Amino acid sequence: MSWEGPGFVDHHAHLLRVAVGRADPCGDPADxxxxxxxHRRVSERWSTPMDEPERPVVLDDRLRGGLERALDRAAVAGLVEVTEAGMHDWNYLEALLALRARxxxxxxxxxxxxSGIADVDRMQRTGDPWLELVGVKFYADGWxxxxxxxxxxxxxxxxxxxxxxxxxxxxxxxxxDRFAEAGWTIATHAIGDRAIEVVLDGYERLFGTDCAAAAPRIEHAQVLTPDLVRRMADLGVVACIQPSFAVADARTARAALGAERAEHAYRWDSLLDAxxxxxxxxxxxxxPLEPLVGLQLLCTGETLDxxxxxxxxxSVxxxxxxxxxATAGTVVLSDDPLRVPEDELAAIEVIEARPGG
Ligand SMILES: [Zn+2]
Structure with missing residues (x-):
């Protein structure tokens, strides 16, 4: 018995860094x-985590091999497409182009x-469904x-x-501005309500009445309020949300926000309703990279145990x-996610991920 349906896409991951064994310079969320x-140090020098220089990535077989294994791992998880949320070294692109040529x-x-390495003269569309540059990632606030x-x-x-x-x-x-002018998608990390507001102000200034057509993104958009949700809808800003975060952050969110603000936080349903x-x-x-794990957390509101x-x-x-x-590819699963109990979604087996070329 198997079921075939639209392939899983991951619109925000940091797979490149992991492929070469590098930690996030922001540190470990557990610390x-x-x-x-x-974040304080970066802010004090008027920088952002997306603008901080990093140790160069060496273009060699180790890089190409690490990337190949990371992409294999994503396919095993059931993904047909992965978006890197902030490539910080051009050698990743060079290595991926070499792999793709084969x-x-x-x-x-x-x-x-x-944003720290984005260069409008260097950025060019490949026109290749397997490997494409889509835009520039900015970073408005912390965690x-x-x-x-x-x-x-x-x-x-x-x-x-x-x-x-x-x-x-x-x-x-x-x-x-220069990137938007050249047609690149703008995506900005914004978690707190003030940051979301500032990014919406920035997008309104940048795009004016063309905002919906440009479809800029807000990454995370966790601390929502009804007025911000309405503005996102009015402007046509896209929200990129993380399926695991509401569960993983539930206790922190109540402590940090208090009951009243926590009520509106992580309300992806409000975004969709609007x-x-x-x-x-x-x-x-x-x-976790595994979309079926994220799906279960998102639909149950419970931890895996x-x-x-x-x-x-x-809803599922x-x-x-x-x-x-479906336009990115097809996934073959052991069961139809719409027909298994929600607390068994993560146990569905991935039989095959077939990206569409
Ligand atoms: Zn991220």
């Missing part, structure tokens, strides 16, 4: 103090270039766990602290619409 110290890749790859996301009001458990804003609306609009286009990405390695977290949920239909795309 919020370390992450906070890093044969089709194991999964289709889409690349957002980190919730480290209390560094930018908030309109202080954190419930840190009454003097409103987090860290790396970019204001003018800076974002000015820096993104007509916002929602796509999903794991944020691997922060969360069945603990209730009170996290908001989506709505979750699949954000996580799968």
């Amino acid at each position: 919020p103090e370390g992450v906070r110290a890093y 044969r089709p890749l194991a999964v289709r790859v889409r690349l957002f270039v980190a 919730l766990g480290s209390r560094t996301c930018a908030m309109r009001q202080p954190f419930a458990d840190a009454p003097d602290d409103t987090g860290i804003l790396f970019l204001d609306a003018d800076t974002l609009a000015r820096r993104a 007509g916002v286009r929602v796509v999903a990405g794991s944020d691997f390695p922060v969360a 069945g603990q209730r977290t009170g996290a908001p949920t989506l 239909e709505r979750a699949l619409a954000a996580m799968a795309d």
Whole structure:
């Protein structure tokens, strides 16, 4: 018995870095103090995590081999397409082009270039369904766990602290302008309500009435409020959400936001109800790469071992619409995700992922 359907797509992962064994310079989410110290340092020098220089990646067989294994791993997980949320070295593209020249890749790859290395003269569309540049990734604030996301009001458990804003609306609009003009998609990390507001202001300034056509993205969009949801819908901004985050962050969100704000946070259902286009990405390695794991967490609001977290949920239909795309390929599974109990979704086996060329 098997079932065939739209292939899983991961719209936000950090697979390239993992392929060569590099850690996120922001640090480990399990060490919020370390992450906070890093975000502070970066902010104090008027930089952002997407603009920080990194040790160069050497273009060699180790890089090509590591990337090949990482893409294989994504295909085994059931993915037909993975979007890199911030490529920070051009040698990744060179290595992927070399792999692609030999044969089709194991999964289709889409690349957002980190704002720190983005160069409008160097960026060119490949026209190749297997490997394409799609845009530029900016970074507006920190993270919730480290209390560094930018908030309109202080954190419930840190009454003097409103987090860290790396970019204001003018800076974002000015820096993104050349790329937007050249037709590249703009994607910006924004977790706190203040950061989401600032990014929307920046997009409004940048795109004006053409915003919906440009479909810029907000990555994460966790601390939502009804007015921000409405503005995202009005402007036509796309939300890229993480299926695992509402469950993983449930306790932190209540502590950091307090009951009232937590009520509106991670409300992907509100985004959909308002007509916002929602796509999903794991944020691997922060969360598991396996889409069926994310799907189960998103639909049950429970941890994999069945603990209730009170996290908001989506129906399997709505979750699949954000996580799968027939135009990117097909996945063959041991069962139809719409027909198994929600707490057994992660146990579905991936038989084959067939990216569409
Ligand atoms: Zn990310």
